[in-house]
Amino acid sequence: MRGCGANPVTVVTIPARDEEDRIGACIQALARQTRRPDAILVLLNNCTDRTEAVARGLASSLPCVLRIIPHAFPPHGANAGNARRLAMHHAAHIAGSNGALLTTDADTIVADDWVDRNVAALQAGADAVCGRVHLDAMEAALIPSHLHEDDALECELTELLDKIACILDPAPPDPWPRHTEAAGASIGVTVSAFRRAGGIPSVAAGEDRAFITRLARMDARIRHDPTIAVTVSGRLHGRAPGGMADTIRRRMQQQDEFTDDALEPAADAYRRVDFRRRVRLAWRDQRAGFTPRKELAADLGMSHALLQRRLNNHYFGAAWTEVESASPFLVRRRVRFTELPRQIAYARQLLEQHQDTYRDSMLVKTDPCS
Numbered sequence: 001m002r003g004c005g006a007n008p009v010t011v012v013t014i015p016a017r018d019e020e021d022r023i024g025a026c027i028q029a030l031a032r033q034t035r036r037p038d039a040i041l042v043l044l045n046n047c048t049d050r051t052e053a054v055a056r057g058l059a060s061s062l063p064c065v066l067r068i069i070p071h072a073f074p075p076h077g078a079n080a081g082n083a084r085r086l087a088m089h090h091a092a093h094i095a096g097s098n099g100a101l102l103t104t105d106a107d108t109i110v111a112d113d114w115v116d117r118n119v120a121a122l123q124a125g126a127d128a129v130c131g132r133v134h135l136d137a138m139e140a141a142l143i144p145s146h147l148h149e150d151d152a153l154e155c156e157l158t159e160l161l162d163k164i165a166c167i168l169d170p171a172p173p174d175p176w177p178r179h180t181e182a183a184g185a186s187i188g189v190t191v192s193a194f195r196r197a198g199g200i201p202s203v204a205a206g207e208d209r210a211f212i213t214r215l216a217r218m219d220a221r222i223r224h225d226p227t228i229a230v231t232v233s234g235r236l237h238g239r240a241p242g243g244m245a246d247t248i249r250r251r252m253q254q255q256d257e258f259t260d261d262a263l264e265p266a267a268d269a270y271r272r273v274d275f276r277r278r279v280r281l282a283w284r285d286q287r288a289g290f291t292p293r294k295e296l297a298a299d300l301g302m303s304h305a306l307l308q309r310r311l312n313n314h315y316f317g318a319a320w321t322e323v324e325s326a327s328p329f330l331v332r333r334r335v336r337f338t339e340l341p342r343q344i345a346y347a348r349q350l351l352e353q354h355q356d357t358y359r360d361s362m363l364v365k366t367d368p369c370s
Contacts, residue, residue, distance in 0.1 A: 004122045004190040009099040010037045010115060011091040015083035016055075016106035017045040022233065024054050029109045031062050035116035037102070039065040039094055043087035046071070046078040051106075067094070081207035084184055085200035092191050092199075099191045107233040108185045109136075117228045118188035125173070127193035127220040130212065131186030131228030132179055139234030153340040154259050160347035161269045167354045168270075169277040173221035180262070184208035186230045193220050209262075217317040258334040265335055266347040272330060275300065276320060279311070283319050286311045300327040 012030055016023055023042070030040055040062070042055050052068060059066040069090060073082055084103060091101050100122050104110055111117075114131070121129040140148070158180055166176045187208060197218060201210040215222060264272070278299075282292035286308065297307040300323065310326055313319040324330045335343055 004100050004119075004192075005098040006123065008119065008122070008190075009039075009095045010035075010119055011039045011041055011095045011099065011101055012037045012115070013041045013043065013084070013087040013091045013101065013103045014106050015043045015045055015080060015087050015103075016047065016051050017078070017080075017083065018047055018049045018051060019106035020050040020054050022107045023051050024058060026104070026106050026108055026110075027055060027058050027062070027066070029112075030115070031058075031064075032112050033110075033115045034113050035119060036063050037115050039067055039091075041067045041069065041087055041091050041094070042106075043083050043090070044068065044070040045080075045083035046073055079204040080184070081200065081203045081205055084207055085202060088194065088200050092194055095191050097191055097195075100188060101191060101194055102188045103184055103186075104230060105185045105232065109231045110186070111229045111231075114186070114228060114230065117225065118186075121223050121225055121228075122188055122190055125221060126223040128187065128189040128212065128215050129223045129225050129228065130179075130182045131188075131230055132226055133181055133183045133185050134229060134231050135234040136231050143234055150337060150340075153337075153344065154263065157259075157263060157266070157335070157340060157344050157347060160344065160351055161263075161266065164270060164347065164351055164354065165273045167351075168273045169280065174223050177226050178224040179226050180224060182209045182212040182224075185232050186228060187211070189215070217315060217321055219315045219317045256337065258336055259340065261332075261334060263335045264332055265339075266343045266350060268333055269347075270350050272324075275323075275327070275330065279320055279323050280316055282307070283311045283313075283316050299329075301329050302326050 014023070014026060019026075027040060027042075030037060042051075044052055047070070052070060055066065055068055067090075069087075071083075071086060073079075088101055088103060092099070095101055100119055102115065102118050104114075118129055118131070135143075162178070162180050163176065166178070184207065193215060197211065197214045197220070200207050201214060203210050212222060278296055282296055286292055292304075292307060292311060294304045297304040300307065302310075302323075306326060307323070310322040311319050313322065
């Protein structure tokens with residue numbers, strides 16, 4: 001896997017379910033792109049409203065092909081994951097083996113340079129690229145302030161921990177500045193990487209994160225580009241169970257006990273990234289014919305033989321996943337909202353310990369996909 005060609009056929013997919021009020025603005029944003037996609041594919045997921053009619057009404061005014069695919073999933077399968085999976089499957093056939101696939105959501109407005117920036121990242125060598133997601137300002141204003149405050153704390157801890165990870169175990173294809181989001185509202189991927197990963201995982205929800213995780217296990221070059229931006233709705237009644245709307249509505253009634261499950265205590269995150277760095281070196285040594293040090297196995301709480309078996313994988317990402325699942329010291333713990341201020345303070349201390357390294361890394365001009 002290594003990026004896409006000079007002029008890849010680019011197809012944008014939009015899974016939609018009863019989005020007659022929003023699909024028009026979504027498609028019109030794609031019509032304003034500084035780099036035109038070759039095709040827009042709308043996958044209608046058991047729609048019962050005028051989503052199809054609204055979309056078809058825009059076809060003649062678009063600078064690219066609009067393909068609309070109505071699909072009737074069985075009731076238990078009419079979910080966001082299956083809709084995106086099928087949409088991307090159709091799009092891959094249109095784009096061809098050297099093409100690029102972009103996906104967003106029907107309630108999303110992409111920036112005018114969204115296609116251009118995604119394709120540029122793929123042409124530069126990324127196999128996949130994740131953009132940043134921002135709430136619509138007017139709809140965000142309707143959300144209680146305490147939810148914004150909670151979100152700000154979650155984001156602060158996430159960014160601090162990611163800065164630490166960038167220092168201790170840097171990823172050349174994904175240098176700072178970067179982010180940690182992997183939202184279906186903004187993902188780009190080469191057709192070759194998409195196919196090697198087996199497409200979008202067959203899960204009801206969270207298919208976006210699951211897809212990026214699958215790519216990471218194959219050592220795909222994943223770029224989290226903070227300059228790629230989309231705006232999503234802050235509505236309280238979404239179309240995907242378990243999605244952002246459900247989270248907002250639930251937290252308006254009562255604060256969740258735990259933050260996003262991707263977050264963990266600062267000490268745990270620090271230990272995890274340091275182990276990942278050490279395991280990466282051991283994996284490289286074993287691939288080169290050297291035996292990994294017994295001290296690493298002991299520190300991980302596993303036998304030396306078990307560590308060697310876990311490292312015996314063509315991909316580091318897959319080997320790391322196996323090591324994580326086998327080590328009793330890498331079991332994930334979650335962070336309570338009430339603990340966020342303390343965890344942020346400790347993360348700042350950890351980052352300060354490596355501040356000189358961090359400053360040096362900020363001065364280095366690194367090709368995002370070199």
